Amino acid sequence: MIQNDRWTTVTPWFFSDEPTAMESIRQSLSEDGPHRAWANFSFLADSGHLHSVDLLVAGPGGVHLLEVDVSQGRLRNEDGIWLRTRSGNTKASDSTRDVAEVKARHLTAALRRAAAGRFLAVPEVRGSAYLSDPRSSVDLTGPAARGVFGPDEPANPSLPRLARDLLEQPAGDRAERPGRRFLRALPGLLERIGMHPVEHWPRVGTWQLTPKPVALTDRWQDFVAWSTVWDKAPCRVRVYAPGASRTRTDEAVLREYLLLRELDHPGIVTVDTLEHHPPGPVLMFHVEKKQLLRLDHILSLYRSLFTPEVRADMIRQIGAGLAHAHDRQIAHCALSTRAVMGIPRPAQGESVNDGWRDPGLQITDWHHAAVAAAATEDAPAPASVTRDLRGLVAVAREICAGAAPADGFAGLPEHLAAEQEFARIRPAEQVRRLTHRLAEDALSPAAGPAVPVTR
Structure with a gap:
């Protein structure tokens, strides 16, 4: 010893x-x-x-x-x-x-x-x-x-x-x-x-954070926090790393905060406040329920419960949020299942766990979008639009994993882009048409049930 x-x-x-x-x-x-x-x-x-x-x-x-x-x-x-x-x-x-x-x-x-x-x-x-x-x-x-x-x-x-x-x-x-x-x-x-x-229960203002982050990247740490003053629902707290320049990081996070205040849509995460904290700037996100999971976690746990109708609705929720952003000339630029959060939506008389059969989804992680939007006042570059279209397809493939049309999703953006009419319409309308195609394919009788998740 x-x-x-x-x-x-x-x-x-x-x-x-x-x-x-x-x-x-x-x-x-x-x-x-x-x-x-x-x-x-x-x-x-x-x-x-x-x-x-x-x-x-x-x-x-x-x-x-x-x-x-x-x-x-x-x-x-x-x-x-x-x-x-x-x-x-x-x-x-x-x-x-x-x-x-x-x-x-x-x-x-x-x-x-x-x-x-x-x-x-x-x-x-x-x-x-x-x-x-x-x-x-x-x-x-x-x-x-x-x-x-x-x-x-x-x-x-x-x-x-x-x-x-x-x-x-x-x-x-x-x-x-x-x-x-x-x-x-x-x-x-x-x-x-x-x-x-180690500070066992760190704080941001009057909010007490979980001892360890629930998610960690090179750019930020996510925590769940509870108010020490008010009887409020938990809050999702994102603490950004200052990086080489605290001033530039503060400016970037402020741009993200203002962007999210503008993007008021059910399919986009709602930001509550921007806080200044010694370890780095903090965004605090509204959480309707205590249960909050990333989409990749939801799929690993509950994919076997989804009917074709639910899979189609999940694609529509994400597509609607993305189209709303493009209506305002904002491209997400980093869409994936890790950039979508979900909450359970139980029906009357159902338990919370039953609510994961039909989750509500919101797009998060708008940092890249805020940086790109600040760099130019023009509409998103065609490459950014294409990146969002491909990201939407990748998310739809994950949602429909195990269903027959999922493999056919891969070349869909390129197939649509080859159509003259599609190439001429606005990016927001491109997102909507792609969403419609993906949702229709998810509803296809060939889709069948999802592959059961082994418990």
Whole structure:
């Protein structure tokens, strides 16, 4: 077991199962080994993101950032989404390993900045996921299984062991192999990048945020927040990374806020307020219900419930929102299932879960659109219109995955563009006609039921 002088817990753990998970890692590392570990700390990335780190372990075999997942139940993956089932209830999330890799990439950049001018080679920090519950059934396949580890004792037969197969293994890549000078300098480098305790319940004004973001990219972090003053429904909070220039980021987010205030449509997300926050500018989005899922998560969980009529209606909702934007000479430029949010719409007397049979959808992620709109006062460039048409087709294909017409969607924008009349009409009308074609194909008798989702 690694000794306390080489294991530093920067912040006391908030939840009771987290110290147990950490202790299992500490027990698995050899007492006389050269490893150093830092648990539960935050650092400020060069992008301006404030990241929390569950565990950082450094040794001759490499520098490893571990995102610890204490969840229980059966875990499997579908199209990059993690699906965890417990007591008959399935939830979708982004891959814990993917989150660890984003943080590891940012930590590498911060350490290299701190080491600049010291003639010190800083290796790549490797991000991995640690699933601490040995009783969980894990069935990850393909790329989703890479970089995911379980405890050494008692071992989970479906996972490689963390210490034996990762932490105590020699680094295979020279870029990941730390030198002795770097290992001696690492504690000082962590201090230089501002390693500090984790704030368990961060706040934006009078809103209290979830301890960890529910979504993370290089540009922003999404949280769910609750008001500490009013009895209000939860709010979706997006904290933007300041990047190289806080002023330019503030201006870009202000443009996005003003754009969303103008795009008042049921198929487009509603923004409540713009807040200024030390970690970065914040947009706060209105949420009608506590349940709010990205479309890619909705499809992974509930696609088997959709009738052809529902699939057609989902395409129409997204197409209507997109056409509304093009009516105002705005192109989204980044439409995908990750850029659409959904809420359940239960009928009278139905449960909330029944409401996912017919979800309400709204397009979000209008950052690229705001930047493009500010760059020119003209209508969107033809390339931007084409990108939106192809994005709409890609989303429709995902909605109709397993149905016969989905494969025929691929060349539809090009097929329509070849028609003289289609090429002459306004972009908004192009979106509407494409939406009509996609919805009609989704209703085709050949579509049949969606492929059932294995539970």
